[in-house]
Structure formats: C-alpha cells, structure tokens
Amino acid sequence: MSRALTTTTYGVLGLIAVRPYSTYELAKAMGLSVGRVWPRAESKLFEEPKKLVEHGYAKAREETIGRRPRTVYSITGAGRRALAAWLAEPGDGPVLEFEGLVKLMFAEHGNRTDALHTIARARAWAVEMNTASIAAGQRFAEGEGRHEDRRAITLLVGAFLTDFYALVARWADWATAEVENWPDDIASHRISPETTRAVLARATWSQSEGET
Amino acid sequence: MSRALTTTTYGVLGLIAVRPYSTYELAKAMGLSVGRVWPRAESKLFEEPKKLVEHGYAKAREETIGRRPRTVYSITGAGRRALAAWLAEPGDGPVLEFEGLVKLMFAEHGNRTDALHTIARARAWAVEMNTASIAAGQRFAEGEGRHEDRRAITLLVGAFLTDFYALVARWADWATAEVENWPDDIASHRISPETTRAVLARATWSQSEGET
DNA sequence: TTCTTCATGTAATTAGTTACATGATTGA
C-alpha cells in the first residue's frame, strides 16, 4: 500500500485544481508559485502527478505536439475532496535552513573577513529575492482582471515573503556593524553583559495577539 | 572517491573544533545549536563523524562506560584547515519551507475557517519557538563566564531567529485580520486595486545598506 | 541550415527520515 501523500504531491494537486496542466507546465508553475515556500527540484515534480493518478485524484490525458507526446493532468472529484480534507488538517510551521548562519556559528575558526563576506552574501540574497518578488508583483498587479479571484491569497503569501526578505537585509546590516567592531582574532572578542541583555531583549515582543 | 562533504558534516566538524564530543553528545548539541538553522534527524548525525574520520578530519577514540562502548571524536589539524577553508567559501542564503503557506495558497478550495486555523497555528508556532528561545537565552546569559568567547556569535544567530519568530507572529496577526473580512466562499472574494498596491508597497524597503 | 532554447522526460545516486533495539543509570 502507498503511504500518505507528501506536501509536494498536494502542491501539484492544488495547481491542477485551478486548471489542467501538462507536466512541464506544472514544473514551471511550481517554481513560480508554490516553490517559493516549498522548493523542490524540477525533476521531482515530474513524478508527483503519477502518484495522484494512482490514488484516483487526477486523470492523465495523452496528447501529441507534432510527433512528441505529452501528458496533461486534470483533477477528479475525489481529488477535490482530498485537497479540501488536506486543507482542514493542521499545517507545519516554517522550517528554516540557512547555511550562511551555520558558517557564522563557527566564525571563530575562520577570520573576520570571511564572516563579513558571509553576511554580505545573505544581504545580497535578500535584495535579489526582493527584486524578483517586486517584478512578479508588478506583473501581477498589471494583469488587470487576470487571476483576480486569487489576488487576495497571492498577496497574503507575497506579504510574508516580502517581510522575510526585508528582515534578512535588516539583520545583515546590523550584523555587519557588529562584526566590524570585532577584532581579527574573533575568539578573543568579549562583549559586555549589557550588550548581551540588549540583544536578548529583542526577543520580548509581546506574544498575545494585537499587542505586537 | 568520496564527494564533497555536506553542510551537515561541516556542522559536526564545527562542533568538534570546540572540544571532543561523543556521538550522542554531538546529536544533542546539534539539536540545540546548529540544528536551529540546519535541522536534521538525530540518527543522521550518528553517521557524519564517520565520514570525517574517512577524510582524516577527525580521530575516533573508543571508550567504555561500564560494559557499554562509546566513540569520542576529536578534530585533527587537517580538519581545522578544512573547516577554515569551508568558512571562506560563500554560504547559501536562507531556504524556507512553510507547509502552512502552501495550504493558504490553495485556501479557495477549502473554507475560511480552515484558513484561519492554519494562520493561527503558524502564530502559535512562533510563540512557542520564541518562548523556548527566551529560555535558552536566559540560561545563556546567566551562565556567567561560560562560553563567554562564543557569546557574540551566539547572539548574532539568536537575533536572527528572534526577529524571524516576531515576523511570523506579526504576519499572522495581519493575515488573520485580512482573512476575517473574507466571505466564506473565498473564491468569490475580490480586493481593490488600492489594497493590492498597498500590500505590494511593503516590498519597497530601500535596498541599499543603511537606509532600511 | 545550424544553433539555441523550450519542452518532456528518465536514470543513478544520495541525503535524510522513521522505526526499532538494547545497555546503563537514576529515582520512586
């Protein structure tokens, strides 16, 4: 027996719930939308619709473009019910992987310049992502009428990502200023208890709704 | 020949650069420190030090506690050089996986209550993480003298995570307010061009350093 | 006509997870 479907599979199920997609279109569409919060390699996405067919959640239709075959998937009634059921289940919180921060954690075993580079790279990443995001947002806003029914939802997700990119950039600016004051031999650096407390105090945002 | 080591492997290399660790200690220590920005299953971590030994970056010493064997790993000179070289290479930017947001992207195929639950869960996650983070920070600040040499670095990472948790909570509050205004039939919801523009405007944080 | 890019995948490999197993230690 097959095990429960993964988030990746539900991701493509959600896409074909909007309209039928060919495998290639699916891979591209994931990259632009779902992939922003659930990144997967393209080749992986070619397998997922097959699983959906196995479960009866999608139907495959074979077409040919010239002499090339292609497969177009569309959702079934059972697929819509499965999607709705999945939406009602609790979703996992964010999972963050940040190699740059791993390097920073071990900064004392390298030199200060390396650490500053690592931080600068994170900042550049944030600017790059944000630029792409703005461009996508612009196209989205200009496409008058198109996707109008999905606009509110898209903005919900876009706002999160935008805020995240801004956070990375702001943190990088602060971190750069901090590290610039470090000695070249990082391990010899000491900071005052007051500084420690001040940074820790950032964590005390009020945790009940409406007071943040 | 073996391929390049992974970030996970360098993570344990970084740990044993501070002091020797037994495998079990490594697994625990990863969970508490590196794991916050590079989460991996414990069992995975039991394999990594073996790879380090293969490469000559670590030495294994067999000990026994009672009749139970255990293995303690310590870093070699080659290991320190490899770590320093790795620190000098560019590090990847953050990678975010957020199942809750995937569900929100497809919210129109479920109902409004589900969407609100999903958002609420994200907020609860942020509060929970932040609470744990504060507790860890407190213990850290109180351990007078201990880890004093690593304090500045730990705070650098802690500040990032703290800001991230706060971001998730603030976003969730905003998103809750938005979704509460949606009709039960989400797909029928339309928002004004002004609202669209207002949300998109969040993305225009100034991207050059010092102006954020 | 040839080169490049788009479109459509498959194969091989690896990184990672879940589940299990079992000895030692501590506390009720």
Added chain:
DNA sequence: TCAATCATGTAACTAATTACATGAAGAA
C-alpha cells in the same frame, strides 16, 4: 526492584537531487 529515561547506535525505507537525453520550434 521496577519503571522511566538517558545513552548509543543500526536497519529499512523514501524523498529529493544531479546529471543526462532527446525531440520540437524559433532565431540568426
């Protein structure tokens, strides 16, 4: 002395990545 938890792993499985392959369409 019994149960719980700490300590130390192994085995089986799966999800995901990297690398490759090839036909069609459009550009130069």
